[in-house]
Every structure is written in structure tokens, then in C-alpha cells.
Amino acid sequence: MISFIILMSIVICFSAVLALALNFQWGSGGMVNFGLAGFYALGAYACALLMLKGGFNTFFATLGAMAIVAVACGLVAIVTLRVTEEDYFAIVTLGVGEMLRLVALNEDWLTKGALGLSGIERPFNDWVAPTSYSYVMLGFCALMVAATVWFLNKLARSPFGRVVRAVREDDVVAATLGKHVLWARIRIFAIGGALIGLAGSLHAFYYQYIDPTQFSNIVIAYAFMAVIAGGRGAYLGTILGASIVMVLLEGSRFAKDLIPSLSSDQLAAIRIIIIGVGLIALLIYRPQGFLREYRLQANLSGSKQQSP
Amino acid sequence: MKKFTRRDVLRTLGAAAATPLSAPFLNLAHAQGANIPIGVALPMTGNAGAYGPDMGEAARRTADLINKAGGILGGRKLELFIEDSESSASVAANLTQKFINVHKAQSLVGYWGTPEGMSSRPIAIQNKVVLMVSSAANAITEGDTQGYIWRFQMRATDWGIVISRAAERLGFKSVGVMGLQNAFVLPIMKVFEERMQAAGRKVVDSLVYNPEQPSYRAEVQRVFGKKPEAVFCFGLLPDFVSIMREVYRGGFDSKVVSLSIAADAEGKFIQGVGAQAAEGIRHFQPMPDVAAPGYKRFLKLMGAPADRIFLFPPNTHDQIAITALAMEKAKSPMAADWSKQIMAVGNGPGEQVDDIVEALKMVRAGKNVNFQGAGSTCDFTASGDQLGRGMGQWVIQGGKQVFVEYAKP
Numbered sequence: 215m216i217s218f219i220i221l222m223s224i225v226i227c228f229s230a231v232l233a234l235a236l237n238f239q240w241g242s243g244g245m246v247n248f249g250l251a252g253f254y255a256l257g258a259y260a261c262a263l264l265m266l267k268g269g270f271n272t273f274f275a276t277l278g279a280m281a282i283v284a285v286a287c288g289l290v291a292i293v294t295l296r297v298t299e300e301d302y303f304a305i306v307t308l309g310v311g312e313m314l315r316l317v318a319l320n321e322d323w324l325t326k327g328a329l330g331l332s333g334i335e336r337p338f339n340d341w342v343a344p345t346s347y348s349y350v351m352l353g354f355c356a357l358m359v360a361a362t363v364w365f366l367n368k369l370a371r372s373p374f375g376r377v378v379r380a381v382r383e384d385d386v387v388a389a390t391l392g393k394h395v396l397w398a399r400i401r402i403f404a405i406g407g408a409l410i411g412l413a414g415s416l417h418a419f420y421y422q423y424i425d426p427t428q429f430s431n432i433v434i435a436y437a438f439m440a441v442i443a444g445g446r447g448a449y450l451g452t453i454l455g456a457s458i459v460m461v462l463l464e465g466s467r468f469a470k471d472l473i474p475s476l477s478s479d480q481l482a483a484i485r486i487i488i489i490g491v492g493l494i495a496l497l498i499y500r501p502q503g504f505l506r507e508y509r510l511q512a513n514l515s516g517s518k519q520q521s522p
Numbered sequence: 523m524k525k526f527t528r529r530d531v532l533r534t535l536g537a538a539a540a541t542p543l544s545a546p547f548l549n550l551a552h553a554q555g556a557n558i559p560i561g562v563a564l565p566m567t568g569n570a571g572a573y574g575p576d577m578g579e580a581a582r583r584t585a586d587l588i589n590k591a592g593g594i595l596g597g598r599k600l601e602l603f604i605e606d607s608e609s610s611a612s613v614a615a616n617l618t619q620k621f622i623n624v625h626k627a628q629s630l631v632g633y634w635g636t637p638e639g640m641s642s643r644p645i646a647i648q649n650k651v652v653l654m655v656s657s658a659a660n661a662i663t664e665g666d667t668q669g670y671i672w673r674f675q676m677r678a679t680d681w682g683i684v685i686s687r688a689a690e691r692l693g694f695k696s697v698g699v700m701g702l703q704n705a706f707v708l709p710i711m712k713v714f715e716e717r718m719q720a721a722g723r724k725v726v727d728s729l730v731y732n733p734e735q736p737s738y739r740a741e742v743q744r745v746f747g748k749k750p751e752a753v754f755c756f757g758l759l760p761d762f763v764s765i766m767r768e769v770y771r772g773g774f775d776s777k778v779v780s781l782s783i784a785a786d787a788e789g790k791f792i793q794g795v796g797a798q799a800a801e802g803i804r805h806f807q808p809m810p811d812v813a814a815p816g817y818k819r820f821l822k823l824m825g826a827p828a829d830r831i832f833l834f835p836p837n838t839h840d841q842i843a844i845t846a847l848a849m850e851k852a853k854s855p856m857a858a859d860w861s862k863q864i865m866a867v868g869n870g871p872g873e874q875v876d877d878i879v880e881a882l883k884m885v886r887a888g889k890n891v892n893f894q895g896a897g898s899t900c901d902f903t904a905s906g907d908q909l910g911r912g913m914g915q916w917v918i919q920g921g922k923q924v925f926v927e928y929a930k931p
Contacts, residue, residue, distance in 0.1 A: 218623035225616065316732060319703050329661055329705040330611070330640055344648065421615050422644050425705075427637045428612045464616060467605060477578075482566035482606035 220348050222464050227355035228416035230456035232433075233440035234362050234449060235409035241446035242370060242507070243402035244382030245291075246304040249311020250437055253407060255429035256314050257283045257414020262331045262424055263324065272337040272419065280411035286314075287407025291400040311434075319426040330425025334418050355416055359453060362409060366449045369405075370508060378402055379447075379509070436463075443496055445503025454504055462489050557601035558594065558855050560585070560845060561621025562838070563642075564632045568609025569733075569758050572788045573634060573834050577656075578604045580835035581631065583823050584842040584878065591879040594850045600842070603627065607638050614638035618645045618653075628857040631841035633657060634834065636705040646670050652857040652864075654841040656834055658808075659705040663906040669861045672844075672906045674837040674897060676808040676913065678706045680931040681781075682713025684913040685806050688929070689718065689754070689779070692804075696724040698750040698776065700741060700765070702757035703730050710756050726750045731761065738765045746774035754779045759787040763794040770799035782807030782833065782916065786923055797921030804926075809914040810836045810897045811928065816876035820896030831914070831925075836897030843878040844868055844900060847893055850885045867893050868900040 232254060239245045247253070261279035264270040270278060294306050318325045325331065342350045369375050377398050380388040385395045418424050436459050444455030466485040470476050476484070562581050564574035585600040593599045603625050607614045614633065621627040622645070630646060631654045633639045639655040639662045646653035653671050655662055658678040663671055689697065697718060701711040708730070715725050726748045731741045742765055745753055753776045755765060762784035769778065785791050785805035792800045809831060810817045820836050821828060845860075847867040852860035867885065870892025875881040881891045893900050899910035912930040916923045 215624050218620055221619045221623065222616070319732060320730070327705075327708070328636075328703050329659065329708075330637070332640060332644065332661075421612060421641060423611070423615075423641045425611050425637050425640065427610055428641075430610070464620075467617075467620065482574075482608075485606075486567070 217348060220352050222460060224348070224352050224355050224416075224420055225464075226457050226460045227352070227359050228413050228420065229436065229440065229460060230359050230453045231355075231362055231409060231416065232413035233437045233444070233452045233456045234359070234366060235406045235413060236437045237441045237444070237447065237449060237452045238366055238369075238409065239403055239406035241441055241448075241452075242366075242375070242382065243378050243399070243406070245399060245403055245406075247307050247311075247403075247406070248304045248434060249290075249307035249309070249314070250410070251429045251431055251433040252311025252314030253283055253287060253410045254414050254417070254433060255318050255424075255426065256286060257411035258418040258424045258429070259318055259325055259331070259414075260411065261415035262334045262418045265335055266331060266333070272335055276337075276412065276415040279415045280408040283411030283414065284404040284408040287410070288400050288404035291403040292396075315426060315429060318429070328426060330423055332423045334422045334424065336419045336422065351420070355420075358412060358416065362412070363449045363453065367508070370447075370449075374398075374401070379507075439493055441503075442493075443503055445505040445507070447507030448503060448505035451503055451505030458492075459489075462492055556598045558598050558849070559601050559603060559621075559625040559627040560842065561618070561625060561627040561630045562602050562604040562632045563607040563614055563617050563621075563630065563638060564604060564838075565609045565634045565638075566606035568607075569760055570609045570634050570783075572759070572790055574606065576832065576835045577632060577634070577838040580820075580824060580832070580838045581842055584839045587823065588842070588846050588878060588882065591882070594846050594882060595853065595855060598855070600846065602842075604632075607632070607634070609635055609638070611637035611641035615641040615645060618642040622646075622649050622651055628652065628855055628860075629841075629845040630654065631845065632838060636662065640705070643667075643671055650858050652845070652861050654844070656837050656841075657706060660709050661705060667906055669864075669906070670857065672864060672902065673908050674841055675908060676911045676931070677907050678709035679713045681806070681808065681913065682710040683717065683931045684929050685710070685754070685779075686714045686717035686721075688806070688915060689714075689752070690721050690723070692752075694723060694750075694752040694777070696726050696750045696752075698726050698745040698748060698753040699728040700745050700753060700755045700757070701728075701730050702761055703732050704758075707756045714754065724750075731757075733758075733761060735761070735764070737768070739768050741765070742768040742772060742774070746772065746776055749774075750776050752777040752779055755784070756781055757784050759784050759790060759794075763791060766795045766799050766803070770795070777802065777804070779804045779806070781805055782914070785918065786916065792918065792921055797918075800918045800921070802918065804915065804917045806913050806915050807833055808911050809833055809928070811899075811912060814876070814894065814896075814899075816894045816896045819876055834897075836895065840895035840897045840900055843881075843893065843895060846878065847881055847885060847891070850882055865902055865904070867891055868902050 239247050257279045260282040261275045264275040264278045290310050294303055338350055377393050381395055381398050389395045440455035440459050443458055444451030466488050470481045564577050565571055566574040581602055585602050589599045605617050621630055629652050633655040636657045636659040639657045647668055647670050655673055656675050658675050660678055663673050699711055701707040718725055727745045729745055782805045785803050820839055848860040848863040849855055851863040851867050854860055872890030872892045874892045874894050876894040881893050884891050898908055901909040912928050914928050915926040917926055
């Protein structure tokens with residue numbers, strides 16, 4: 215049991231990094247990324263291919279994956295220039311994400327198509343005994359989550375963090391104040407992209423096998439659930455949100471052991487209902503999420519915002 | 523509303539972590555026995571959701587049969603943990619971890635689709651646990667499996683061999699081929715096209731299409747528009763339903779040949795497109811030898827009518843049966859020991875037995891058995907591929923599935 219909890223904690227960790235990336239792009243920067251699954255796939259495939267075909271080690275493959283996704287995200291932000299209004303931008307990201315997924319599915323020479331890539335190496339594999347490997351992996355992933363939260367919190371409190379929020383709240387005001395809105399948006403999306411690349415690499419390390427079915431659109435739903443539950447712009451809350459989503463998803467499997475009268479096909483349906491009901495309850499009782507952006511913490515009660 | 527502080531968050535996180543920790547203490551009663559756990563991952567939802575429930579029922583009934591007859595290894599009972607793989611690779615990988623780490627299973631059965639099998643394969647090998655899959659893609663048993671991966675299904679290339687032979691006999695001079703972008707479909711297409719060309723038939727077009735498209739109009743027009751005598755469409759239910767709607771609307775008159783997981787799917791296909799659009803579609807699928815005594819015995823076990831054809835549940839039965847037999851033969855519940863006995867009980871040499879209870883008695887008495895399963899004769903190659911499973915052919919006439927023939931590769 216303990217080892218299963220450890221393994222699921224690893225899954226929580228890389229889901230949390232992914233959700234944190236989304237929380238920066240969307241929560242702080244106001245740029246809706248509906249192509250998340252595609253960029254996540256790009257990160258995982260880039261990391262795996264850099265190792266399998268490029269001969270890089272795990273460290274440089276991870277850095278490479280982060281750079282590739284950051285560049286891809288940056289390009290999307292440039293291409294969309296003036297359509298960074300939420301709705302239009304969401305449509306563009308949706309299209310790009312789908313494109314990336316189709317490339318992974320169809321470019322057999324590179325990605326082996328639907329068969330997927332197997333035999334992906336893991337970091338520190340040579341130094342650690344296989345029996346204790348999951349502990350090391352969890353430590354490494356937890357470190358990555360902590361580093362991501364630290365980095366994003368630092369960023370949020372820096373001058374750039376203020377620009378990020380200003381762009382989200384009203385880009386015209388930000389531009390009037392002399393801020394370069396397009397350049398800020400490119401950076402927001404690229405930084406988020408680098409984090410998506412990190413999450414994708416951790417995903418590839420954990421499963422050691424990646425195929426296009428792992429990056430279906432449900433990934434986007436879970437990431438948005440984690441961000442909404444945790445609170446937009448609240449990075450620590452995102453970890454809580456990602457944990458809740460995973461505990462609901464995997465923990466609900468144990469319902470059958472507790473209530474033996476449930477058959478497994480009934481449980482399969484009930485699990486999905488539980489997750490939906492949980493999200494609805496959350497949106498009714500705590501629509502602003504569990505935590506709030508640090509600037510707004512004084513307003514945690516969710517009462518009306520006071521004008522300055 | 524209450525203010526959320528860092529302490530509250532930590533408390534909530536702690537409670538969240540403690541909930542799954544407490545789970546094993548709540549069901550101590552059955553966790554502590556000397557039961558032998560078996561993990562069963564089945565598609566209950568997702569694109570293969572039609573097959574999971576019957577496979578689960580077959581697993582349950584087989585385990586009950588063995589348990590009622592006294593269990594194995596001196597009275598230990600088989601305990602099944604049946605879970606939904608959601609037809610997804612990452613869900614299956616998480617499930618496999620749960621089976622191995624929480625339930626301490628040494629045998630993993632079910633695993634219908636190729637993604638499920640591929641993602642669980644490295645985990646099974648690392649943990650030295652036997653994984654028995656029901657999927658067809660060649661890649662699952664390729665490479666060094668260390669004797670832990672066993673396929674209870676025909677290999678994809680063998681599907682192509684049987685289908686191309688039937689196509690030659692049906693006398694199609696020109697064919698079009700459409701295939702779903704999927705790891706088990708591509709080897710079928712490759713073999714099929716090679717064999718058709720070698721037989722001097724014309725392959726007018728070959729096209730791989732993506733899953734989950736809202737429409738397949740362009741694909742249908744490209745292939746059917748070239749007016750081949752027949753179009754072979756290898757896919758799954760959701761895409762094949764959309765394709766056939768387009769074909770019906772477009773009024774194309776090429777004959778259509780497909781797989782039963784697309785053109786039957788436990789009756790869901792005809793429900794989806796209607797009897798008129800389904801008329802004349804021919805389809806193939808690996809199936810048990812319905813004349814074999816092992817299959818007839820299985821029908822009785824399931825309480826099903828004598829003409830019922832189960833495609834996958836007999837394999838699940840065989841997976842549980844082979845697990846029990848190999849454990850009994852090795853006198854050990856550990857996969858590292860009993861995985862080496864799978865070929866001994868499946869291939870023989872020994873007396874042919876199709877009754878699992880009888881076979882277990884004989885193994886206990888020290889006799890050699892050659893177990894004849896419900897889904898196949900349970901003969902394997904050393905690399906873990908199954909031999910001796912054949913393919914059925916059906917044609918849809920007047921809204922009914924009419925059985926044509928049974929053939930082995």
C-alpha cells in the first residue's frame with residue numbers, strides 16, 4: 215500500500231507541475247491554454263526522443279524538452295499577435311494542441327505513431343537500487359514541484375509579475391502605462407511552456423512508455439479542475455487542487471473494497487459521477503478555489519472586492 | 523466564510539493523504555487471508571467498453587469454479603480485483619501499480635487494448651509479475667520479455683494472413699484499404715496489402731485515418747471514389763459507424779469488409795447505423811473454436827445459450843485457468859517460479875484436458891497435462907505468442923449476423 219501511495223504521489227507531482235504551468239498562463243496571465251494536452255505531449259515526446267534518438271542524458275533531455283515547448287508556446291503567442299483576447303486565443307491554442315497530438319499520432323518515422331515510444335530511461339537509474347527507486351523519484355518530483363512554486367511565487371512578486379497581472383486585468387491600461395503587452399504575453403506563454411515541458415518530461419520518466427492515448431483532452435480537464443479547485447493565481451493552492459483531483463480519481467477505486475456489493479462496471483460509472491459531483495459542489499461552495507492569489511489574500515472570505 | 527490559512531491547507535493535505543492510508547485497515551477481514559490475488563484490468567468505459575462486463579463475469583465464474591473445488595496450493599483461494607482500464611494507457615499503468623503494490627498480485631489478466639498492454643509491460647517485467655494480455659499488436663511480445671508477458675490472442679500479422687486468404691477466395695480483383703491509426707491495425711494492413719499484391723490483385727488505395735474525427739467524409743470519398751470492388755476497413759466501432767454512414771449517404775456500391783469489433787461489437791453497430799446501411803458487410807475476428815469441447819464447457823459455465831459466440835471472455839477464462847495451473851505445477855504463487863511452467867501446462871506434453879478442475883487434480887497428482895482452453899488450445903511460443911486460435915467470418919444479412927466460416931492462419 216505504501217509503495218502505491220508513493221507512486222500515486224509521483225503522479226500528483228507531475229500533474230501539479232502541469233497545473234502550475236496552466237495556473238501561470240491562465241490564472242496569472244489570463245491566457246487560456248486549451249492546447250495543454252498537445253503541449254504536454256510535445257514535452258514528453260521531445261524528452262523521450264532527445265534521449266532515444268539524440269543520445270542525450272536525462273538532465274539535458276529535460277532541459278531540451280523545456281526549451282522546445284517554451285519556443286513552441288512563444289511562437290503560438292507571436293502568431294496570434296492581436297487575437298490574445300481570451301476567446302480567440304483559446305480557439306487558436308485548441309487548434310495547435312490538436313495539431314501536435316496528430317503529429318505524434320501520425321509521424322511514424324519520428325514518434326512511432328500509435329505504437330508509442332517505449333524504453334524511456336529514468337534519471338538516477340544507475341545510482342539507485344530498483345527497490346528504493348520510487349522514493350528517489352518522488353523526492354526528485356517533489357523537489358521539482360517545490361522549485362516551480364518557489365519560482366512562480368518569486369516571479370509573481372517581481373516587477374514582471376505585476377506586468378503579468380496588469381495584462382490579465384486590462385491590456386489596454388497596461389499598454390497605456392508603457393508596458394509592451396505582446397512581449398509580456400510571449401514571455402508568459404513561453405515560461406508556462408517551459409514548465410509544461412518539465413511536466414511532460416516527468417510524465418515520460420514515470421511511465422517509461424508514452425503513446426498518444428495518454429495525452430487525450432481529459433488531461434486538460436483535470437488540469438483546469440486542479441487550478442479552479444486550488445484558486446486562480448494561487449500556486450500553493452494548485453498543489454492542493456492537483457492532489458484532490460488525483461485522490462478523487464485513484465482513491466475512488468478503493469470504494470469497491472469498502473463496499474463489496476458494488477460490481478466493477480457499476481463502480482466505473484460511479485467513479486466518474488463522483489468526480490463530476492465533486493467539481494459541481496466545489497463550484498457552488500467555493501467558486502474562487504481554496505486559496506487566492508497573494509495580492510488578494512486579504513479578501514479570502516470571497517466578499518466583494520474593495521476598490522482601492 | 524472561513525478564512526483559509528496555510529495551516530488549514532496542511533491539515534487538509536494531511537487528511538487527504540491519510541484517507542487512502544486507512545483503506546487497508548477497513549477491510550482487514552479479507553486482506554489477511556492466504557488468498558491468491560489476481561489483478562484484472564478490463565475496459566468498462568471508453569471505446570472498448572462493450573467487452574469489459576462479460577470478460578469480468580467470465581473471470582469471476584472461473585475463479586469461483588476453482589475456489590469451490592478447493593482452490594489451489596493446498597486450499598488457497600483465488601481473489602480477483604477487477605478494475606476499469608478506461609481503454610487508456612496511463613490509467614492501465616496506474617492500475618498495474620495498484621495490483622502489484624496494494625494487492626500484491628503476481629498475475630495480471632485482461633488488458634484488452636494495445637495501449638493498456640504496452641504501458642503495463644515494463645512495470646510487469648520490472649516487478650517480475652506475469653502479464654497476460656488480450657491485445658493483438660506484435661510489439662507487445664517483441665524484445666526481451668523475460669518470460670513474463672503472454673498473449674491470449676492472435677498476433678496482428680496473423681489476422682492479416684487469414685483475411686487476405688479469404689479475400690483471394692472471394693475473388694476481389696481490386697480493393698481499397700482503410701485503417702485506423704492504431705498499433706494493432708497497421709500490421710494487419712501491411713500483411714494484407716502485401717499478400718493481395720502478391721496474388722496479383724490491385725490495391726487501388728491505402729489510407730490510415732485518425733480516431734475520434736467528427737466526420738470521415740474526405741477519407742470515404744477518396745477510397746470509395748476510386749470504385750474498388752471491395753473496401754477493407756480495419757477499425758473500431760465509433761469510427762466505423764461514422765464511415766458507414768458516409769458510405770450509405772454517398773451511395774457507393776463497393777463491398778465492405780471489416781473487423782467484428784467494429785461491425786458487430788455485441789450488436790452495437792447495427793443499432794448505430796440501421797440494418798439497411800449494414801446489409802452485406804462482411805467481418806472477421808479471432809474467435810474460439812466453437813466446436814471445441816473447451817468452449818462448450820465454457821458456455822455452460824457462463825449459463826449462455828449454445829449458439830452464443832463470445833469473442834474475448836473465453837480468453838479471460840483461459841488466463842485465470844493457466845495462472846492456477848502454472849501455480850499448482852510450480853507449487854508456488856510467485857510469478858518468477860510459475861511463469862516458467864506456463865508452456866508446460868499449456869503446450870504439454872501430457873493428457874489433453876479441457877476441464878480446469880480436472881486439470882488441477884491431475885497436476886496435483888503429479889501428472890503432465892496439456893490444457894485445452896475455451897478461447898484456444900492454449901499453446902504458446904517461447905516468446906509468449908499464442909498459437910492455435912482461429913478467425914471467424916460473418917456477413918450481415920437482414921440485420922442479423924450470419925456466420926460463414928472458421929479458419930486458422
